[in-house]
Amino acid sequence: MADTLDFASPVPAILDSRKVFRQGLLIEGSIAVAELKQLCSMLSSAEGRVSARLEFGFDDARRRKIEGRVYGELSLQCQRCLDTVRVAVSEPINLAVVRSEDSARQLPADIDPLLDVDEEIRPPELIEEQMILGLPIVATHQHCEPHTASVTPPAKASEKQSASSASNPFAVLAALKNNSEKNSDTH
Numbered sequence: 001m002a003d004t005l006d007f008a009s010p011v012p013a014i015l016d017s018r019k020v021f022r023q024g025l026l027i028e029g030s031i032a033v034a035e036l037k038q039l040c041s042m043l044s045s046a047e048g049r050v051s052a053r054l055e056f057g058f059d060d061a062r063r064r065k066i067e068g069r070v071y072g073e074l075s076l077q078c079q080r081c082l083d084t085v086r087v088a089v090s091e092p093i094n095l096a097v098v099r100s101e102d103s104a105r106q107l108p109a110d111i112d113p114l115l116d117v118d119e120e121i122r123p124p125e126l127i128e129e130q131m132i133l134g135l136p137i138v139a140t141h142q143h144c145e146p147h148t149a150s151v152t153p154p155a156k157a158s159e160k161q162s163a164s165s166a167s168n169p170f171a172v173l174a175a176l177k178n179n180s181e182k183n184s185d186t187h
Helices: 017-023 101-105 123-134 157-167 171-186
Strands: 004-006 026-032 049-058 064-077 084-098 112-115
Touching: 017 049, 026 123, 049 123, 064 123, 084 101, 084 123, 101 112
Parallel strands: 004 026, 084 112
Antiparallel strands: 026 049, 049 064, 064 084
């Protein structure tokens, strides 16, 4: 029977990967979004919690596997109206722990590798990476009006000419050129 570790209380920062797989550890619980710094940098607000279910064990090929799901509701910026939009993110986890990149390349296409060089697994980092993978490419409300930039009304043509000549440092040169062309035409 699998041991269960509930991390509604603080998430274990590090787990010994040799023990969790032998024990068939099951972790269920949640972590504050604010604790996931890389994920927070992509959000409009660090409010809320992310929940996860991580099951450690071996598959039929005796690979160390982590299966489960991460899910939560995150605050992103709507790319249409630029207001905050709450997006439900749910990402499955199907990882095999490998010791080298060669081993990772030999995995079936439906299993993602997790490189383990120091025999440690960091659940907060694993949860954060999976949530980032689950973020939508473009977050939008279902129904919203596009953001419109404030536009000043167009100026009259004479106002545009005087404004452009005053702000254009070459306007004086253009006037001199025009005067010299007029003088050369009269000679």
